[in-house]
Amino acid sequence: MGQQKDLTGSEKSKIVRYLAEGCSTLKIAKLLKRDHRTIKRFIQNSQQGRKKRVEKPRRKITAHELRKVKRAAAKMPLGTSLAIFQSCNITGVPKSTRCAILRDMAKVRKAERRPPLNKTHKLKRQDWAKKYLKTDFSKVLWTDEMSLDGPDGWARGWIGKGQRAPVRLRRQQGGGGVLVWAGIIKDELVGPFRVEDGVKLNSQSYCQFLEDTFFKQWYRKKSASFKKNMIFMQDNAPSHASKYSTAWLARKGIKEEKLMTWPPCSPDLNPIENLWSIIKCEIYKEGKQYTSLNSVWE
Template identity: 95%
Template sequence: MHLATSIAIFQSCNITGVPKSTRCAILRDMAKVRKAEKRPPLNKTHKLKRQDWAKKYLKTDFSKVLWTDEMRVSLDGPDGWARGWIGKGQRAPVRLRRQQGGGGVLVWAGIIKDELVGPFRVEDGVKLNSQSYCQFLEGYCQFKQWHRKKSESFKKTMIFMQDNAPSHASKYSTAWLARKGLKEEKLMTWPPCSPDLNPIENLWSLIKCEIYKEGKQYTSLNSVWEAVVAAARNVDREQIKTLTESMDGRLLSVLAKKGGYIPAH
């Protein structure tokens, strides 16, 4: 009975008359309160493409893959992250109330093997389309400089991964990446509706848990960006390696699920 109330769970067991505090205390020993996860719907075509993707990359050396993505962080954090325990007799802290979360910062990063590339901040007010995305990789962030410093053998074997956002998958962006040598087998094809297959999503989760812990809010875009940078520094190489090494298991899981969503890693 996922997401059921405590009283509904007890009633299903024909147990009545138990106070809410007691019900919750009992349930804490065997369960956790969680919000439903939001995921894009998967149709038959999506599932087939996810299976084809898993079969194609089943024998890939994922230590050679640079997994990339963007994340937006707001001043107030995601909805529902401001809850937590407080002592009896104490009042909950006051939170600032702002429309639309007070704005936010768009962040780009990549992970490969045990290395974090970035994070890099997209210039405020810039909407990522094909041109601005390529300009960002070219000059606004240090991805180009990072790539240039790598050995020729690394460049020959590295695979660049990005999702199917319009700014990524357009003809303009594909042509720009091809001119940089990221084409054909060096540019990973990506199945639709598949954030669960990208290990960098787990990195974003680690960073958001850190910057918004205890209901933290921010008063400026620069302060939330500084928090992202500090949180990223605290993610050690072993944690990143664990994420990138999870890919073999993710592929096997998506095949076992016949293209369906896989458990969280």
Template identity: 50%
Template sequence: MGKKKDLSAAEKSEIVQCLGRGMKTLDISRKLKRDHRTIKTFVADSVHRRVRADKGTLRKISARSMNRIKRAAAKIPLHSSKQIFEAAGASGVPRTSRCRVLKSLATVHRLSIWPPLTNAHKQKRLHWAKKYMKTNFQTVLFTAECCATLDGPEGCGWLVDGHPVPTRLQCQQGCGEVMFWAGIMGRELVGPFRVPEGVKITSAKYVEFLTDHFLPWYRNYAFCNKIIFMHDNAPSHAAKNTSASMAAMGIKGAKVMVWPPSSPDLNPIENLWSILKQKIYEGGRQFTSKQQLWEAIVTSCKQIEAQTVQKLTSSMDARLVKLLSNKGSYVKM
């Protein structure tokens, strides 16, 4: 008996929408006329990683290579798995294999921890997921501000177990930083646009920034009438003055996505910041001036491929499935 066809993109999208309406996997299988096990497997794979057939046994990594990797991780702490493996002379290893190996030697020291979610937060996140379940997320412009510092990210990367977090060299006049704004939609990276130095992002300044930088791009975009604008609930974004000013620009009603509180995990541009900072600070690079850092930001953004942006924006269906399965709790992508 031949193998049946895999679920199509349309079928997967329909499954996500049905889950958002509260349908059970058995009812979904009947509606799509597909085997119930196929539907359950898709939902499970969207939430959990598949269990390895070898139960996690490290393969194709000799003891000698493991020692080299461990020495490299100790020598260059708080670096990415790719940088550690390249330093150990083991380039070309897939990311999943690199992380699986490093988990036996080190832990990830993360930049920050998301605040705990209340039941009210979870309910609002679930309501958001159900509201936008049928949305074509390739037409959503995900935006956010990001801050980069002269002395590098604040300790984010792999750290060998038992080793202290190294102290980074700080600027004599305090840690200089560059604030910038960007957006992603489909395969496109919009920006980056630098926020003027010393400017506090109030509603008036945010509107002025959008008028000067975003609005020219928006008006020149061929399908601007189909764009859904997304920004988070920062005070400058949620202010009545901001909403009124954006409405005057033609960005109002259904063209503005209502964003749930405490939900950075749902915004794919947050993953872009991690990719971008790896490029900016590659090799432990630090900067001596804000202009030098800004030039590195612009150069690194140009190096991000359209396929990378597409992968991030295409992850929204999986994020919604995980969010519904986790009953509103944080999702990891």
């Protein structure tokens, strides 16, 4: 009966059962026809269990270094823990310790989204509000494109307690995803319509896209009175606001008062942005991933 190093799972189960029945290790070795030393080694290892990992004491920093870290965190909003500590010339501190120290004086936040508005933008918004003050907005078709290329706003970093997160410009366009166009008017959703992969929306392709989707599949089915009262809203993307697109829409009957004048840098005024937000939260909830663009579209 030779000595074998490894016991099978079945043999290990039998050893446990025999021990529970009160059998000696010598008897178990004979029953399993295994070397006595192999049985004893297995029992000893099982009784020992796994050794607990001895945690090394964390690197301590002085009160002076702590004050430097606090000042650096205030000066570097959304900075990483490594960047904050390096700016203080504090080295050799592992990430877990850095985060534990920062957690007492700061918290992880992401940048707030806000359109980059200057004085001119604000004045044009006021003009827009005055112009459409008495407009029946239930007759406005709000339109926009959205690129489904992953959840936005993923970037995070440390920021001191009581501080506001700095502004990060809203991403208007993205690549490598599914580009969709849709509209909402009153309680009706128009589309969404998918832009073919690889198609760049310039003036010509944008107008052709509207012809094949919006006009042929939705607009032409509406009554004459609806078309007469509807106001078409689109943002100031180059493909939308170009002379070519404006002239093309005019030939379709969408011109002058039927084409809403849109203030620049104002995506937050478009209610369809709320729809995009809801859709993205639903599509990418719980960190969901997709293997293809078609699965995202579905």
